[in-house]
Amino acid sequence: MAGGREKESKKGKKKKKKGKGGGGGAGPSREPEDEAALAAGEEAELAAALEESARLEEERQAPDEQASSSLAAERPPSVEEEEPPDDFVCPITTEVMSDPVMAADGHAYERTAIERWLATKSTSPLTGGELEHSILVPSHMLRRMIRDWEGARKAA
Structure with missing residues (x-):
């Protein structure tokens, strides 16, 4: 058994000798000139990337009107629109x-829907609170806004 331990210790010594002079095992050692050239190359790549990024940002901030109008015509309207x-x-x-109407709770409802609601209940559909009265007032401004929105949507 003692002979086996000697072989193990010799193997360990050989491994230590291999590690010397190899740059600590962190990769191949480089000369200072190589590192300077590499750093200069990286700086040039970074500068080029920064220039490209700045150019793209300028295009985004001040687009050509013809290009932006053609892009708007090509893309489909988003879900939000x-x-x-x-x-x-x-x-x-x-x-x-x-046919929007205002109820006593201050909220607008479709006339037929709120009339059906009030036929069986005296509470607000939204708040659940008791309504002071069942008078429904036409909301002409809201109706006009809805019609304008629908017209703009159909024209687009």
Whole structure:
């Protein structure tokens, strides 16, 4: 058994000798000139990348009007452009209102939907609180805004 230990220790010594002069095992050793050339090359690449980034940013901030209008014509409208504003949607039917009215709770509803609601209940559909009265007031401004929005959507 003692002979086996001697072989192990000799192997360990050989490994130590291999590690010397190899740059600590962190890779091939480089001469100072090689490192300077590498750093200069990296700096040049970084400068080129920064220039390209600045050029792209300028194009994004001040686009050519013809290019931007053609891009707008080519891309399909996003989901946000298609969805109506929340105020245009009846909270009862969840559809765009055509005859919006104001109830006593201060919220707008589609006339037929709130009339059906008030036929059996005297509470607000949104708050659940008791309504002071069941009078429904036409919201002409909201109706006009909805029609304008729909017209702009159809024209686009």
